[in-house]
Amino acid sequence: MEAQAVHIPDNEQYRELKKFIEASRGVPGPLIQVLHRAQKIFGYLPLEVQHFVARELNVPLAKVFGVVTFYNFFRMDPVGDHIVNLCLGTACHVKGGSEIGKALEKELGIKVGGTTADRFYTLSTARCFGACGLAPVLMLDEEVHGRLNPQKAVQILRELRAQVQAAAVETNKEEK
Numbered sequence: 001m002e003a004q005a006v007h008i009p010d011n012e013q014y015r016e017l018k019k020f021i022e023a024s025r026g027v028p029g030p031l032i033q034v035l036h037r038a039q040k041i042f043g044y045l046p047l048e049v050q051h052f053v054a055r056e057l058n059v060p061l062a063k064v065f066g067v068v069t070f071y072n073f074f075r076m077d078p079v080g081d082h083i084v085n086l087c088l089g090t091a092c093h094v095k096g097g098s099e100i101g102k103a104l105e106k107e108l109g110i111k112v113g114g115t116t117a118d119r120f121y122t123l124s125t126a127r128c129f130g131a132c133g134l135a136p137v138l139m140l141d142e143e144v145h146g147r148l149n150p151q152k153a154v155q156i157l158r159e160l161r162a163q164v165q166a167a168a169v170e171t172n173k174e175e176k
């Protein structure tokens with residue numbers, strides 16, 4: 001893997017990341033911090049961004065790639081506008097979390113870890129949000145929804161999509 005071979009666009013996002021990298025130069029082992037910041041800026045870590053980080057930090061691309069693929073909080077694929085995080089911790093699992101997972105996969109037409117084609121939802125899982133008393137639980141963006149069953153969970157996702165669509169229609173009307 002050759003870090004210099006890829007053309008990196010000169011845009012605001014890369015300039016912001018470069019600034020952060022410059023400021024991190026004195027810090028020992030800045031790679032993970034830099035990748036965190038890069039993910040915050042870009043939403044995910046495509047290879048192009050990894051090339052940039054490798055070049056700017058002067059580390060082999062293979063090392064950057066190794067770190068990105070080792071930690072599951074780094075993503076190489078774009079995420080949706082809304083993150084559905086289904087809890088599969090013990091309490092949620094015994095109360096039917098997996099059934100909810102299957103229903104959501106079917107509803108969205110994706111597997112866990114995937115993103116819908118319209119980039120509206122990314123479906124993810126977690127191991128306990130500390131809300132076991134409400135099991136089974138999912139988090140939709142920052143909001144916890146508890147005491148779910150497959151139908152309720154699907155309904156929550158449909159409602160958010162309907163709300164966003166209605167808001168978009170309103171905005172279009174106002175703009176006309």
Ligand code: FES
Nearest residue numbers: 087089092129131
């Ligand atoms: S196991 Fe799901 S919130 Fe604790």
